[in-house]
Amino acid sequence: MAQYKLVRFTLNGKEVEKMVDVRASLTDMLRNDYHLTSVKKGCEVGECGACNVLIDGEAFNSCIYLAVWADGKNIRTLESLTGPDGEISDIQQAFMEESAIQCGFCTPGFIMTAVEILETKKLYTRDELRKLLSGHLCRCTGYENILNAVEKTMKRRLGVPVE
Amino acid sequence: MYDMKALYEATSVENAVELRLEHPEAQIIAGGSDVLVQMREGKRAGKELISIYGLDELRGITIDENENIRIGSLTSFSHITRDPIIQKYINVLGEAVDMVGGPQIRNIGTIGGNTCNGVTSADSASTLHAWEAIVELTGKNGVRRLPIKDFYIRAGQVDIRVEDGEIQTAILIPKASYENTFGHYIKYAMRNAMDIATLGCSVNVRLSEDKKTIERARIAYGVAGPVPMRAPHAEAVANGQPISMELIDRFGLAVLEDINPRDSWRASKAFRQHIAVEMAKRCLFESIRLAGGEL
Ligand SMILES: Cc1cc2nc3c(=O)[nH]c(=O)nc-3n(C[C@H](O)[C@H](O)[C@H](O)COP(=O)(O)OP(=O)(O)OC[C@H]3O[C@@H](n4cnc5c(N)ncnc54)[C@H](O)[C@@H]3O)c2cc1C
Ligand code: FES
Ligand code: FES
Numbered sequence: 001m002a003q004y005k006l007v008r009f010t011l012n013g014k015e016v017e018k019m020v021d022v023r024a025s026l027t028d029m030l031r032n033d034y035h036l037t038s039v040k041k042g043c044e045v046g047e048c049g050a051c052n053v054l055i056d057g058e059a060f061n062s063c064i065y066l067a068v069w070a071d072g073k074n075i076r077t078l079e080s081l082t083g084p085d086g087e088i089s090d091i092q093q094a095f096m097e098e099s100a101i102q103c104g105f106c107t108p109g110f111i112m113t114a115v116e117i118l119e120t121k122k123l124y125t126r127d128e129l130r131k132l133l134s135g136h137l138c139r140c141t142g143y144e145n146i147l148n149a150v151e152k153t154m155k156r157r158l159g160v161p162v163e
Numbered sequence: 164m165y166d167m168k169a170l171y172e173a174t175s176v177e178n179a180v181e182l183r184l185e186h187p188e189a190q191i192i193a194g195g196s197d198v199l200v201q202m203r204e205g206k207r208a209g210k211e212l213i214s215i216y217g218l219d220e221l222r223g224i225t226i227d228e229n230e231n232i233r234i235g236s237l238t239s240f241s242h243i244t245r246d247p248i249i250q251k252y253i254n255v256l257g258e259a260v261d262m263v264g265g266p267q268i269r270n271i272g273t274i275g276g277n278t279c280n281g282v283t284s285a286d287s288a289s290t291l292h293a294w295e296a297i298v299e300l301t302g303k304n305g306v307r308r309l310p311i312k313d314f315y316i317r318a319g320q321v322d323i324r325v326e327d328g329e330i331q332t333a334i335l336i337p338k339a340s341y342e343n344t345f346g347h348y349i350k351y352a353m354r355n356a357m358d359i360a361t362l363g364c365s366v367n368v369r370l371s372e373d374k375k376t377i378e379r380a381r382i383a384y385g386v387a388g389p390v391p392m393r394a395p396h397a398e399a400v401a402n403g404q405p406i407s408m409e410l411i412d413r414f415g416l417a418v419l420e421d422i423n424p425r426d427s428w429r430a431s432k433a434f435r436q437h438i439a440v441e442m443a444k445r446c447l448f449e450s451i452r453l454a455g456g457e458l
Contacts, residue, residue: 003169022170025199045200046268047357058241058270064199065271066165066192068172069216113266134356135265 007071012036012080026062026070027051030077038078038108042137049136052109053077059116059135078108081115091115091153098149102140110136114150123158126151165199166208173215176301176332182213183328184303189213191330193237194271196264197280221275221332224248231297232336236275240287241266243274253336255346255365259290262350265357275331278311281319281390288391289365290348292383294340302329318389344369344379347449349442353429361430362386362438366446370406370454377401377451380414382443387422387435394421397443406456415444 008017011034020029027044030036030053042050044063051063054076081089091114094100101107110133117124117132124132129150138146155162171186173179183189189211192198201207215221221237224246232252234243240260243249249257263269263277263286277285278298291311298314300307304327311334314321323329346367352358363385369378380401382394397417404410424435451458 005172021164023164023167025165028164045203046196046264049265049267052267059267060270061267064196066170066195066199066214066216068170069214071217116266131356132266135267 005068005071007068009070009072010074012076020067020070022066022068024067026053026060026065026067026075029067029070030062030075036077036079040105040108042105047137048106049109049113050106052112052136054112054116057116057119059113061135076112076115078111081111090156091118091149094149094153094156095146098145098152100141100145100149106136106138106140110138110146114153117150118154118157121158123160124154129154165202166205167202167212168209169211171211171213172217173213174217176218176220176330179213179215179218179330180302180328183325183330186211186213187325191215191279193273193276193279194239196268196272197276215330227335230338232341234274234334234336236331236333237273240269240272240274240277244269252341253290253294253344253346255348255367256287256290256294256336259286259348259350259363259365262286262348268357274334278314278334279321279323279331281315281317281321283318283388283390284360284363284386285391286348286350286360286363286385289363289383289385290346291334292391292393293346293365293367293381294336294344295381296340297335297337298331299333299335300324300329301332302327306332308335312393315390342369343454345450345453347446347453349446351438351442359429360386362424362435362442364439364442364446366443366450368401368447368450368454368456370451370456374406374454374456376403376405377410378403380447380450382414382418382446384418384422384439387424387439392422394418394443396420401447406451406458408458411444411447411458414447415440418443 003022004019030039040050042048046061046064053062171182192212192214221235223235225233227233244257244261277287296311348365350360351362366382368380385391400417401414426432
């Protein structure tokens, strides 16, 4: 028999509530109930990072996270980065400028981890960034351009010259 | 959707114990990074789960009244690495768990799950063995504490008494283990991220006041046998001895009397033995250096 639970949480800045099947992953709920399709279904076993979202400011693979655990949390997906008139954010712009996107499947996941990194307001070395981004697989870009985009945005936000 | 029969969400440790007694077939889920993956693979399909993920009382790191470092079982890897108590007294543990999977796995994975799974390759396990950690379990008869080496029974099997409704509530590092002690962990894997250890080695030392003698050396491995293990022969070689490169070499070779790695698709036994010696030497060298010794 199906078992449901009421969850209340903040989703991309809005208070929401939903009766959710306890068997659902957070990916299932965000895609099926809220149509947030930036949250991709890739491996579904925590390996690739395509389903990554921010929960209370930390990056989590939503495919291995129970939807019921969302209760009381603050959840952000890529959709939260768009401005009121649909403008994109600096990190998204940098991904375009640096050709850090090819097919785009890995992009929302990478960008949400980048948001977590940028919100620490720290200046990381290239090697540190590589480690911080290592929970994502990209089959297209070869990663260098993604690193460039994150590094550039980090430096711009911190007022450090970008060479 | 996961193929799950039912989910019970614990509201307190006491409630978790009650739920365990009521549903003895159900399995505990903490962060779920093992459980949910196994459920998807079909290994745990159709099971009932008791979620303890919401129990914030099991998160965080403190120093208790007996000066043990107390790590709540639900503390995530990333929180362990960033914690000031860990950084001050047992930094090697923070470094070891910073090698688990990737950043998102380190945000969800807990130290409780990493030990209760009974897995020899678990990145926290060798360091916890080398620091003689104490495992705290809470069940219907109250709290039970046991040394981590007794907690591991065999591969995938730890001493948690389901019939008593037990769950793991903390891992303690005794003062006798961390006082004046410095350690180093090496994870040997094919990739730098998102890979399971081919072999893991954790060493720590306490030096004499003049920093010329090893008062106490401890070493433990993951993947050198079915469960994480110490290397007592190697420790005996180093204990009480003046520091020298020659001692480090002898220490490394002595581990071969203790460990028993196997052939697997990841690496052969011979290769694991070869790197075990090298890792022991490098870990001891680095531990001595961190403790202020000269080489
Ligand atoms: C992509 C990926 C990469 C990974 N890489 C690594 C790696 O490099 N190194 C590594 O060591 N691990 C790795 N893991 C495994 C996993 O992340 C860790 O073992 C983690 O510590 C498990 O913790 P958890 O809280 O998610 O456990 P869960 O999945 O919730 O539980 C694990 C087991 O412990 C039991 N359990 C958990 N907590 C308790 C408790 N408090 N009391 C009683 N029983 C309990 C559960 O019943 C279950 O049997 C990886 C996993 C994934 C998905
Ligand atoms: S889909 Fe979640 S990590 Fe791959
Ligand atoms: S752009 Fe195609 S997977 Fe990264």
